[in-house]
Amino acid sequence: MVLATTFRLWAGRRMQKTRWRALAGLVAAVLLFVAGALTATLIEGTPESTSSGTSQGGGTTAQGGTPGSVGGTLAAVTAARKQTANWVAQQVNPDENIGCDPVMCAALQAAHIQANRLIMLEPSSPDPLGSEILMDTATLRAQFGPRLESVYAPVSLAAFGSGAARVEVRFVAFNGAHTYLAQLAGDVAARKAAGTEMLRNHSIHASPLARHQLIAGQVDSRLLVTLVTLAHSHPVDIISFGTSQAGASPGVPLRSAEIAGAPGPGSTPAASVQTLRRFINAQQPPYRPSAIVAVKTASRRTVLRVEYPAPSLLGLLGTHG
Numbered sequence: 001m002v003l004a005t006t007f008r009l010w011a012g013r014r015m016q017k018t019r020w021r022a023l024a025g026l027v028a029a030v031l032l033f034v035a036g037a038l039t040a041t042l043i044e045g046t047p048e049s050t051s052s053g054t055s056q057g058g059g060t061t062a063q064g065g066t067p068g069s070v071g072g073t074l075a076a077v078t079a080a081r082k083q084t085a086n087w088v089a090q091q092v093n094p095d096e097n098i099g100c101d102p103v104m105c106a107a108l109q110a111a112h113i114q115a116n117r118l119i120m121l122e123p124s125s126p127d128p129l130g131s132e133i134l135m136d137t138a139t140l141r142a143q144f145g146p147r148l149e150s151v152y153a154p155v156s157l158a159a160f161g162s163g164a165a166r167v168e169v170r171f172v173a174f175n176g177a178h179t180y181l182a183q184l185a186g187d188v189a190a191r192k193a194a195g196t197e198m199l200r201n202h203s204i205h206a207s208p209l210a211r212h213q214l215i216a217g218q219v220d221s222r223l224l225v226t227l228v229t230l231a232h233s234h235p236v237d238i239i240s241f242g243t244s245q246a247g248a249s250p251g252v253p254l255r256s257a258e259i260a261g262a263p264g265p266g267s268t269p270a271a272s273v274q275t276l277r278r279f280i281n282a283q284q285p286p287y288r289p290s291a292i293v294a295v296k297t298a299s300r301r302t303v304l305r306v307e308y309p310a311p312s313l314l315g316l317l318g319t320h321g
Contacts, residue, residue, distance in 0.1 A: 152172055153177075255307060
């Protein structure tokens with residue numbers, strides 16, 4: 001029942017995209033031209049008061065600019081947008097449509113994100129609907145005001161820069177912010193229950209840090225389901241679930257894990273990293289990870305790092321009391 005519900009939720013989101021991809025393709029042709037025009041407007045219209053609040057790059061000199069100057073502020077804005085675009089290219093599910101102002105859309109394209117995924121939000125756009133991921137920039141904050149967070153996109157997945165340069169990667173709530181936040185709270189409770197139950201499984205061994213992360217409900221549901229499934233065939237040792245992304249809202253889960261095989265009953269040897277990789281790579285969406293790589297820990301132990309794309313999916317664990 002859980003797998004059927006999972007597939008229905010996952011497939012439902014995919015079906016909502018077709019008409020918005022057509023719109024993205026139409027506006028992509030004028031993206032670079034409009035981006036250049038808006039960049040000039042941003043440079044000319046940046047209030048001097050915002051430059052003092054910029055910490056990432058705001059105090060550096062850009063092409064002769066001095067700290068707090070227009071050149072320094074522009075350097076901070078450019079750096080934050082580039083960092084955001086690179087993070088999105090590496091971490092966000094490639095099926096997600098992205099809403100962005102023209103300059104941010106250009107930065108995303110420069111990071112090799114396909115133009116047909118981008119929904120350019122011009123100054124005349126009444127809302128960011130149609131986007132699944134929203135680039136919360138100073139331009140869009142001025143355009144949509146507090147509705148950007150309180151109505152459309154209540155949860156931040158990551159943030160880069162500060163002050164006027166700050167860019168947040170937000171998840172758009174199709175059913176409204178209030179409903180989504182209630183669903184997120186329920187998902188955290190379900191993750192806590194599932195994580196606590198996992199620790200009773202004798203085939204799952206977890207470090208003190210990983211135990212804390214499981215009990216606190218910090219772990220992505222896709223990881224929880226996959227690790228329990230893996231443990232049925234191969235005892236597993238969980239080293240860590242990583243750390244929270246800077247700027248992520250409370251309740252946004254950890255999407256990666258470092259794992260290794262653990263010895264089984266009696267003298268059963270631990271499964272190799274290659275065996276674990278084959279098992280996990282054979283999983284079907286949405287449980288197939290976006291990245292599976294072998295890495296060495298500080299103690300020189302070879303482990304498998306498993307990572308899922310953002311955003312995390314709610315409701316995969318069903319209802320837990």
